[in-house]
Amino acid sequence: MNETVKNTGLFALVGTLIVLTGVLQGWNAALTILNMGLISAIMAIGVNLQWGFAGLFNVGVMGFVALGGLGAVLVSMDPVNDAWAAGGMGIVLALLLGAATVVAAVMAHRKLPAGRARGLIVAAILVGGFFAYRAVFDPAVQSVEAVNPALEGYLGGLGLPVLLAWPAGGLLAAGAAWLIGKTALGLRSDYLAIATLGIAEIIIAVLKNEDWLARGVKNVIGLPRPVPYEIDLQNDPGFVTRAAELGFDPVTASTLYVKTGYALLFLAVLLLVLTMAQLALRSPWGRMMRAIRDNEVAARAMGKDVTRRHLQIFVLGSAVCGIAGAMMTTLDSQLTPGTYNPLRFTFLVWVMVIVGGSGNNFGAVLGGMLIWFLWVQVEPLGALLMDVITLPMADDSPLKAHLIDSVAHMRLLTMGVVMLLMLRFSPRGLIPEK
């Protein structure tokens, strides 16, 4: 069996699994899995760029995904004019002040001669800047958050078409990644891991607490959609007749239509990202990246600027994760910072890359789709299993109740076991790097 056949077979397997879901659990469920699977595949490509190509250990995926989601809100929601009038300028001014403080501190650190005086001056700039920033920022935030707090209380977005939000989400994530990479990429691999883990938590904390930005835990709901609304389709006589001709009732037909629309959009983005990643991998640039990954010292000796290349690919990979995050927020039509959990948004993506095959873009896509399918389907399968196990037990036995209640937590266990088995017996993944 040659490689192409095997790889096609693996993709066909995922396709079959999804089709089976469609037959057994309904096409609605199958399309839901497919949509998130496509998004997961894009996230996996992003991580694969960083880890598979360049060996960068980024466990802050969640942060970039969330930033992409923020990007979707900032681009597509309508601006809240009252809030801008109340304190928008104050917030902008405060943020500029904050940025100026940091820049001034960095400049002072660079320009002044080393010594105690320099430390004191830098500290004074930072402390003074912090208080100035808070003095401008706090009242502005209060007045913004007081504007219609039940529905708005934030600055809103630009009111642009939501499809523009996807690249914008990527740009936002890329900007953050550039800042992070500038400070943290010089660190050793474990330190980089901890640093990115921390940054992701901080990004989520900011999203949860800064209500003026995206309403915090009050969530932004009702983001505009790139596809029509179900209710409009159901009210469209033309659509209803066509659905009836195909043998669907209007409600089912409209949900399927909408989800298929999303799936096609996501597929287009996935193909675009995949093509670009594939071209990059095969280009001299990609070969250089892998050379750096395999032997940093040798690459440096050949005159390659390792730090800059690392920064470059860190930004690119994070941007891809940001795009996926914006797409996910669009799919959900809401940004809910409370639901971002590192196990789901960082470590699960890592499982996808490891299982799929790090260093191979097709592997990442396969891993993304397959692991997402498992993540969703482990629960019903686990419930089935538990029903069988607990069959001989008495109906009122507390153990039975406990086992059936615990099914929901089978997911993490299964993912861990899958990952460990893969690492042990096939460490290069399902579709290994060439």
Add this chain to the structure above:
Amino acid sequence: MDLLNALVALLNFVIVPATAYGAQLALGALGVTLIYGILRFSNFAHGDTMAFGTMVTILFTWWFQSMGISFGPLPTALLALPFGILGCMALVLVTDRMVYRFYREQKAKPVILVIVSMGVMFVMNGLVRFIIGPDDQRFGDGERFIISARDFKAMTGLREGLAIKTSQGLTVVVAVIAVALLFWFLNRTRTGKSMRAYSDNEDLALLSGINPERVVMYTWLIVAALATVAGTLYGLDKSFKPFVYFQLLLPIFAAAIVGGLGNPLGAIAGGFVIAFSEVTITYAWKKIARYLLPDHLDPDGLVQLLSTDYKFAVSFVILLIVLLFRPTGLFKGKSV
């Protein structure tokens, strides 16, 4: 009087909680640092190891409580702690045998072991949630306070009260005992010395006939004990929730790195540095400022530098500053 009141308020809201939290972090960071020193990787599963040990302790505590066994004024969990430690030891030894040993024999790169520990983290996390569920569990009993705010006020006549929870006092006492035992073990016993030798120079240690598997086994046993103690103390002081333990990973790693990875003394110092900075930066200083400043200068706001939700940011920023200016940590750590 105002000065005394300010001092008591400072003790009550900053120093006492930060000391207890610092001791818990230090115990956690000791575990991370030992694994780093001897097995040479950053163990992402450490938070979940803590959660597992604590969970076993809690299950035993409940069992003891149901049988009517109690420990007088002290929490029953203290009686259950040895069983929790044993349970955790069993888990980590099984994990080592089934997972890590293979990679050790292959001499896999440290970063591979870190990824493997991510898988172990998933499994342990799932296991804990599977057995005890994802919800908050409280298992403290016995006397709640060594000294309660009301008693303190009655005793001293000050306006500010000082409350010291049993769990806080206990944390410090247990932590001191655990650290003393650990250092005695590392510095005085044959096994401890071979562990340090192995950590300093693996090849030389192997050459002088130290059995690496034995060193690794003892390391896991000690780490399991430390993790369970840290987790149980944290759970008694706050409450037990699997996800919170997972999130403790960040401050614990920050503590270990700030102190210098691989250096036990550094881990303890790092734990307190992180704990004190987190508490002082997220504490609302209004109360203390009111006592200290003249009336017309009373602050309007809370005088809080950052809201408590940003406590991760604090550990992180300290981590970053230390890494940028002293890459091996405050005490000299090692780098793989």
